[in-house]
Amino acid sequence: MISNRRKRLIDKAARWVVTAGGAAIIAWLAAIFIFIAIEVYPLFGKPKIGEVISFKIDGDFRPAAIGMDEYHESSYIIGEDGRVFFFSPKNPSTPPSPPLQRGGILSAPLEVGGLIRLVKLDASSKITSVYRSGDNSRLALGTSDGRVLSVKITYKINYDSNNKRIIEPEIEENNLIQITTEKLPIKLLAFTEKESDIAATVYTEDGRLLFYGRKTTETLLEGIKTEEFHADLSDQITNHKSEIQNPKSEIKITSLAIDGFLENLYAGAESGNIYHFDIRERSSPKLINTIKASSSPITALSFLLGDVSLVAGDGEGGINIWFRVRDDTAETGWRLKKIHTLKSQGKAVTSISPSVRGKGFLTASSDGTVSSHFATSEQTRFIIQHSSKPISMVSYAPKNDGILSIDTENILHYQTVNDPHPEISFKSLFGKVWYEGYEKEEYVWQSTGGTDDFESKFSLLPLIYGTLKGTIYALMFAIPIAVLGAIYTSLFMNPWLKGIIKPVIEIMAALPSVVLGFLAGLWLAPLVEKRIPAIILMLIVLPFLSILSSLLWRSLPLSLKRRFNSGNESLLLIPVFILGMIICVWMNYYIENLLFTGDFRNWYYNTLWLRYDQRNALIVGFAMGFAVIPLIFTISEDALSNVPKHLISGSLALGATLWQTAVRVVLASASPGIFSAIMIGFGRAVGETMIVLMATGNTPIMEWNIFNGFRTLSANIAVEIPEAPAGSTLYRVLFLAALLLFIVTFMINTAAEVVRQRLKKKYAQL
Numbered sequence: 061m062i063s064n065r066r067k068r069l070i071d072k073a074a075r076w077v078v079t080a081g082g083a084a085i086i087a088w089l090a091a092i093f094i095f096i097a098i099e100v101y102p103l104f105g106k107p108k109i110g111e112v113i114s115f116k117i118d119g120d121f122r123p124a125a126i127g128m129d130e131y132h133e134s135s136y137i138i139g140e141d142g143r144v145f146f147f148s149p150k151n152p153s154t155p156p157s158p159p160l161q162r163g164g165i166l167s168a169p170l171e172v173g174g175l176i177r178l179v180k181l182d183a184s185s186k187i188t189s190v191y192r193s194g195d196n197s198r199l200a201l202g203t204s205d206g207r208v209l210s211v212k213i214t215y216k217i218n219y220d221s222n223n224k225r226i227i228e229p230e231i232e233e234n235n236l237i238q239i240t241t242e243k244l245p246i247k248l249l250a251f252t253e254k255e256s257d258i259a260a261t262v263y264t265e266d267g268r269l270l271f272y273g274r275k276t277t278e279t280l281l282e283g284i285k286t287e288e289f290h291a292d293l294s295d296q297i298t299n300h301k302s303e304i305q306n307p308k309s310e311i312k313i314t315s316l317a318i319d320g321f322l323e324n325l326y327a328g329a330e331s332g333n334i335y336h337f338d339i340r341e342r343s344s345p346k347l348i349n350t351i352k353a354s355s356s357p358i359t360a361l362s363f364l365l366g367d368v369s370l371v372a373g374d375g376e377g378g379i380n381i382w383f384r385v386r387d388d389t390a391e392t393g394w395r396l397k398k399i400h401t402l403k404s405q406g407k408a409v410t411s412i413s414p415s416v417r418g419k420g421f422l423t424a425s426s427d428g429t430v431s432s433h434f435a436t437s438e439q440t441r442f443i444i445q446h447s448s449k450p451i452s453m454v455s456y457a458p459k460n461d462g463i464l465s466i467d468t469e470n471i472l473h474y475q476t477v478n479d480p481h482p483e484i485s486f487k488s489l490f491g492k493v494w495y496e497g498y499e500k501e502e503y504v505w506q507s508t509g510g511t512d513d514f515e516s517k518f519s520l521l522p523l524i525y526g527t528l529k530g531t532i533y534a535l536m537f538a539i540p541i542a543v544l545g546a547i548y549t550s551l552f553m554n555p556w557l558k559g560i561i562k563p564v565i566e567i568m569a570a571l572p573s574v575v576l577g578f579l580a581g582l583w584l585a586p587l588v589e590k591r592i593p594a595i596i597l598m599l600i601v602l603p604f605l606s607i608l609s610s611l612l613w614r615s616l617p618l619s620l621k622r623r624f625n626s627g628n629e630s631l632l633l634i635p636v637f638i639l640g641m642i643i644c645v646w647m648n649y650y651i652e653n654l655l656f657t658g659d660f661r662n663w664y665y666n667t668l669w670l671r672y673d674q675r676n677a678l679i680v681g682f683a684m685g686f687a688v689i690p691l692i693f694t695i696s697e698d699a700l701s702n703v704p705k706h707l708i709s710g711s712l713a714l715g716a717t718l719w720q721t722a723v724r725v726v727l728a729s730a731s732p733g734i735f736s737a738i739m740i741g742f743g744r745a746v747g748e749t750m751i752v753l754m755a756t757g758n759t760p761i762m763e764w765n766i767f768n769g770f771r772t773l774s775a776n777i778a779v780e781i782p783e784a785p786a787g788s789t790l791y792r793v794l795f796l797a798a799l800l801l802f803i804v805t806f807m808i809n810t811a812a813e814v815v816r817q818r819l820k821k822k823y824a825q826l
Contacts (some may be wrong), residue, residue: 209233239262246263315327530684699733
């Protein structure tokens with residue numbers, strides 16, 4: 061009785077331990093899933109918008125330009141009279157600024173370190189137009205007497221004894237440039253400065269489009285030489301072929317933009333046209349193209365960060381993004397093309413402010429709304445009602461965390477924003493996107509670049525594609541060898557030889573994947589590169605030699621066969637295979653010269669237009685297949701060996717051969733276990749990191765070409781996560797990749813278990 065009671069207690073304890081262990085595993089898996097999901101969720105969250113704070117500016121002060129510092133503590137307003145006031149929009153009552161309440165009047169200068177005046181402007185001059193560079197680093201001010209002043213506002217940051225931040229604004233003023241000899245007011249202005257070179261275009265009050273260029277060159281004989289150029293572009297627009305039907309019609313320019321490369325000038329017109337000028341030759345700017353961009357006036361033009369993408373807003377609220385793409389029919393080989401179309405504002409776009417941290421931008425409209433957009437994802441992130449009056453100017457904070465705007469009633473509006481991942485959308489992650497510098501829409505993964513204006517590309521499709529490519533090639537190599545090897549080992553091999561082979565293969569599973577990757581990348585890849593014809597020949601010769609050897613074995617006299625124990629015949633294939641591989645390697649030189657013009661890589665590219673990379677899918681197939689074979693072989697062999705012996709004996713007794721029994725009885729009965737082995741091998745291949753990392757070029761391309769590389773989800777996580785700042789978009793996209801791996805593996809394993817149970821139930825009655 062005591063013994064039975066003890067057994068029951070032990071059984072009960074074991075049952076509880078097993079149950080608790082299973083529950084703990086499920087709980088840990090659920091915790092991992094929840095943790096990853098929590099990190100991914102902010103990617104798809106909505107922007108958080110603060111309350112709009114409004115201030116009435118004194119009626120005697122007419123704003124011409126506004127801007128923000130990165131801390132929102134020293135924003136600025138430039139008046140038409142040249143006065144510059146600095147203030148803290150989030151805390152305007154903080155000294156040294158005078159007290160200010162919401163809804164109050166800025167009746168006194170808002171000073172940070174004192175009132176500043178643009179000293180190079182005459183007291184009689186007024187600022188009539190403003191142009192802000194795409195990176196918001198420089199302002200150009202057009203005046204009422206036809207001059208242009210380039211201004212740069214910077215901030216010097218110090219800390220006092222109490223570790224309190226002190227921001228001191230500094231204004232850098234360049235020399236005034238006289239654009240119009242008649243000293244007419246400048247209505248519109250575009251200005252770009254690159255090192256010592258300058259390009260400026262103005263639209264004057266009398267309807268002329270004037271260009272000014274300055275070019276500085278340095279020679280050994282003449283030293284530094286500065287040249288100035290002036291040109292009137294109005295006639296080129298009037299005489300252009302698009303205006304032939306009505307050559308005398310007045311063309312009114314409504315917006316201007318010059319890129320930071322000093323190569324392209326764009327002028328938007330009331331007719332909805334955009335006129336594209338080539339200004340590389342400062343002495344002779346040339347109109348090269350006219351684009352019908354809208355049916356309503358082009359009311360605003362601005363470049364996004366990098367000066368490649370041109371944002372055009374029109375009088376009906378339309379917002380389109382254009383940039384140049386290759387076109388052999390165009391005079392310059394390039395043509396301006398509309399790439400992205402964003403959600404319409406509904407009312408005329410009055411101002412555009414690009415972000416200095418990406419391809420995002422703000423637009424203001426005549427109905428008092430301010431909208432945030434992102435070019436790459438083609439999203440309108442939010443629309444905010446700042447005023448009931450038209451917004452005349454809008455400014456994006458350097459960190460994209462604040463908005464400053466002024467309406468036509470001189471009311472200043474400030475608002476905080478938290479939108480950390482505007483570049484993420486379903487299309488940017490899984491769809492084709494037309495990126496800057498590309499000739500068409502593509503799937504691209506390229507998370508970082510060498511410049512601040514780099515357009516991040518987060519398409520996961522190339523990584524998913526690479527994961528499937530590597531897995532399929534590895535399984536194509538591993539499954540036939542592992543399953544057929546398991547069948548032979550279980551049913552045909554001599555027991556003493558099986559006792560050696562099976563443990564050796566199981567030990568193979570203990571080899572670190574980093575070692576396999578190291579050998580594949582540094583030893584196997586260069587070896588295979590020089591012997592590709594031999595590798596292809598082996599795929600033909602080795603099966604042929606196997607069949608030939610079998611036929612020869614069958615023709616041998618019975619007395620000679622009896623010298624070998626049954627199940628040891630496979631040992632005779634070892635020297636045959638070695639001889640076959642030696643012959644293939646020896647013939648490599650002759651085959652390459654005969655069929656591939658002496659160089660397989662060049663022939664492959666010139667004939668099929670496909671690249672050969674030294675570290676490619678073939679190498680990964682060999683290396684990762686070598687890592688997967690032990691798993692599939694061991695589980696499959698165990699499943700085959702566990703088939704009841706009476707089934708095998710009964711089949712043989714009925715006259716079936718051992719091979720017929722293996723195929724029709726044993727293989728069918730063991731199919732659930734073999735299927736599980738293949739699925740486990742699939743999961744191992746999908747999640748493999750080090751072999752893929754070291755044996756491929758890690759190029760995220762979408763080609764089934766076996767001779768080029770790829771990048772998998774797991775390898776991408778290993779490569780990118782050390783450099784991804786915590787909480788950044790890249791950081792969370794990598795967690796999204798991990799979540800996809802988790803879900804795919806879970807779904808495959810679940811489906812495999814369902815299939816295995818059905819197969820087990822089907823063949824359990826045999």
